[in-house]
Amino acid sequence: MEKRELIMEKALELFAERGFSATSVQEITEHSGISKGAFYLSFKSKDELISEMIHEYLETFVADVDQLVSESDPEQLLYNFYFYHLESFSDQSGFAKIFVKEQTHFFNEEFLAQILCYNEMIQNSILVMLENVYGESVATTKYDLVYAIQGLMKSYMELLLFGNLPLNNKYLAESLVEKTNVLANHMTLPAITSEIFFLLREPSKGSLTIEKVMESIDDALAYVHESIERESLLLLKEELNQPFLSEAVKAGLLKNIKNHPSCKRVSYFLHMYWGMKQEGSSHTSCHLPNHFGK
Amino acid sequence: MEKRELIMEKALELFAERGFSATSVQEITEHSGISKGAFYLSFKSKDELISEMIHEYLETFVADVDQLVSESDPEQLLYNFYFYHLESFSDQSGFAKIFVKEQTHFFNEEFLAQILCYNEMIQNSILVMLENVYGESVATTKYDLVYAIQGLMKSYMELLLFGNLPLNNKYLAESLVEKTNVLANHMTLPAITSEIFFLLREPSKGSLTIEKVMESIDDALAYVHESIERESLLLLKEELNQPFLSEAVKAGLLKNIKNHPSCKRVSYFLHMYWGMKQEGSSHTSCHLPNHFGK
DNA sequence: ATAATAAATGACTATTGGGTCATAAGTCAA
DNA sequence: TTGACTTATGACCCAATAGTCATTTATTAT
Numbered sequence: 001m002e003k004r005e006l007i008m009e010k011a012l013e014l015f016a017e018r019g020f021s022a023t024s025v026q027e028i029t030e031h032s033g034i035s036k037g038a039f040y041l042s043f044k045s046k047d048e049l050i051s052e053m054i055h056e057y058l059e060t061f062v063a064d065v066d067q068l069v070s071e072s073d074p075e076q077l078l079y080n081f082y083f084y085h086l087e088s089f090s091d092q093s094g095f096a097k098i099f100v101k102e103q104t105h106f107f108n109e110e111f112l113a114q115i116l117c118y119n120e121m122i123q124n125s126i127l128v129m130l131e132n133v134y135g136e137s138v139a140t141t142k143y144d145l146v147y148a149i150q151g152l153m154k155s156y157m158e159l160l161l162f163g164n165l166p167l168n169n170k171y172l173a174e175s176l177v178e179k180t181n182v183l184a185n186h187m188t189l190p191a192i193t194s195e196i197f198f199l200l201r202e203p204s205k206g207s208l209t210i211e212k213v214m215e216s217i218d219d220a221l222a223y224v225h226e227s228i229e230r231e232s233l234l235l236l237k238e239e240l241n242q243p244f245l246s247e248a249v250k251a252g253l254l255k256n257i258k259n260h261p262s263c264k265r266v267s268y269f270l271h272m273y274w275g276m277k278q279e280g281s282s283h284t285s286c287h288l289p290n291h292f293g294k
Numbered sequence: 295m296e297k298r299e300l301i302m303e304k305a306l307e308l309f310a311e312r313g314f315s316a317t318s319v320q321e322i323t324e325h326s327g328i329s330k331g332a333f334y335l336s337f338k339s340k341d342e343l344i345s346e347m348i349h350e351y352l353e354t355f356v357a358d359v360d361q362l363v364s365e366s367d368p369e370q371l372l373y374n375f376y377f378y379h380l381e382s383f384s385d386q387s388g389f390a391k392i393f394v395k396e397q398t399h400f401f402n403e404e405f406l407a408q409i410l411c412y413n414e415m416i417q418n419s420i421l422v423m424l425e426n427v428y429g430e431s432v433a434t435t436k437y438d439l440v441y442a443i444q445g446l447m448k449s450y451m452e453l454l455l456f457g458n459l460p461l462n463n464k465y466l467a468e469s470l471v472e473k474t475n476v477l478a479n480h481m482t483l484p485a486i487t488s489e490i491f492f493l494l495r496e497p498s499k500g501s502l503t504i505e506k507v508m509e510s511i512d513d514a515l516a517y518v519h520e521s522i523e524r525e526s527l528l529l530l531k532e533e534l535n536q537p538f539l540s541e542a543v544k545a546g547l548l549k550n551i552k553n554h555p556s557c558k559r560v561s562y563f564l565h566m567y568w569g570m571k572q573e574g575s576s577h578t579s580c581h582l583p584n585h586f587g588k
Numbered sequence: 589a590t591a592a593t594a595a596a597t598g599a600c601t602a603t604t605g606g607g608t609c610a611t612a613a614g615t616c617a618a
Numbered sequence: 619t620t621g622a623c624t625t626a627t628g629a630c631c632c633a634a635t636a637g638t639c640a641t642t643t644a645t646t647a648t
Binding site: 297 | 597
């Protein structure tokens with residue numbers, strides 16, 4: 001599966017420069033030094049390539065942030081959080097550029113839903129971070145702080161990416177830490193309350209039906225021939241129809257398919273589908289699914 | 295010029311929903327109830343339509359913000375600033391959505407430069423606002439505050455536009471005012487210093503050559519037949535080659551062409567070109583050009 | 589009413605870009 | 619060397635789309 005890597009790598013360069021829609025498959029294959037047909041041996045479609053790339057990047061990013069938040073010393077947590085973001089965006093600037101560029105504009109409805117889901121995970125991490133650092137004192141403002149933090153970051157990220165300025169990540173991170181402290185310690189009028197925060201997450205859930213998940217499994221089955229992965233998929237499909245597995249077995253099966261290139265979507269859908277099921281209407285269980293940790 | 299209005303109005307609806315590139319001229323004409331040919335009687339190209347729409351909206355928006363900042367009571371200034379933004383985005387949500395969606399992605403290099411220029415004007419207004427409200431106390435932090443304010447706003451704007459939530463603009467504005475006050479009063483580590491702030495504005499200047507401006511004048515001349523506008527264009531062209539007019543005459547000529555639909559680009563280019571000339575390397579003259587006020 | 593002028597039409601062109609498939613090149617066991 | 623099988627190729631297909639232009643329709647002046 002070396003061709004896949006090559007294509008993804010080369011495509012990233014073009015996507016970062018021009019965006020998705022402005023980059024043709026033709027250009028990707030030329031830039032990769034392969035033929036058009038070869039491209040379609042590795043990917044079902046251009047959309048699959050994009051989806052693949054998004055997942056590959058975001059999956060590890062989200063997991064890293066989650067780990068960082070859960071393992072950092074509260075004293076250093078904020079700084080680590082910002083610094084990791086800045087560093088990650090600095091050396092993975094290709095991906096970062098794509099995200100800033102395409103942003104909400106992810107034409108494809110499905111992509112948007114996926115991005116939103118990853119964003120929810122990041123927001124969950126930020127919430128945990130705020131609780132760890134400030135404790136009860138931000139109980140009423142933390143949901144608002146999530147949006148403030150994301151807004152501030154986006155602003156400085158853009159600068160970092162497109163201004164190619166002599167900016168120092170360490171100092172930038174310190175500056176962001178200070179801003180966060182200032183806001184957390186002095187803000188009294190949150191624009192986003194917990195009610196609004198969770199209201200915001202409702203609509204996205206409705207779009208992921210069991211049929212859609214099923215469909216993605218069938219899609220994957222057509223491309224997966226390895227026995228372990230296939231069996232896992234079939235078991236998961238059964239489980240989806242009628243639950244009969246223990247949580248541990250389920251988690252194991254999910255791990256089995258996680259790294260197969262044709263299973264990224266299924267993996268994501270299942271995580272999301274079961275994630276929202278177990279969440280129910282309670283607001284307390286909104287943590288990052290553990291299965292995303294590496 | 296009633297057709298133009300109609301097309302722009304209908305196109306806005308489609309652009310807001312799907313973005314520029316995903317909306318075809320065909321769709322625009324169908325949605326407007328006209329033929330394809332009729333479209334090209336009103337606009338040279340699809341790009342011209344887009345450019346036109348951007349200018350029409352941003353020109354008045356920038357001017358309104360400028361006026362608001364220069365006329366508001368300092369006590370009320372911040373609130374008015376945020377409230378105007380929120381209200382404007384609420385009822386002109388079509389444009390707002392376009393800007394959030396397409397953002398940096400304005401494929402066309404020229405569009406990007408134009409957007410950046412308008413953004414610089416807004417930033418200038420924000421700077422003036424900060425000076426009026428906080429005076430000398432933010433002398434070292436004001437440039438950083440500009441980016442913080444823009445980041446915060448963007449974050450909440452997106453929510454307002456795509457979350458269709460029960461948000462109250464008045465309360466949201468108050469919340470943003472508080473955040474600004476908190477940051478302005480307690481921040482000590484600005485990420486963006488004045489040096490960096492002005493450094494950021496340099497590169498964009500390089501791209502606007504005298505040849506480009508000249509070209510845009512020639513382009514316009516092909517479409518402008520009204521005597522006053524034509525003469526103004528010709529005089530401005532001469533002035534561009536070899537300055538010989540007084541500032542007052544120049545300003546008058548610019549006003550003459552300002553409202554002609556085919557002169558938007560020329561107008562913009564000339565403002566930008568002369569704006570950056572007179573600015574030189576000094577950092578003190580970065581104010582909003584008066585000619586943009588209504 | 590009629591001629592002249594302006595406005596509007598939509599079939600048409602040229603181009604691009606995603607995706608397919610018959611064919612060719614490469615690989616390897618017998 | 620042969621033949622079976624895998625991998626790669628790029629000409630080709632089809633749909634979509636920006637932009638044009640000969641022709642028709644509406645308007646206005648005489």
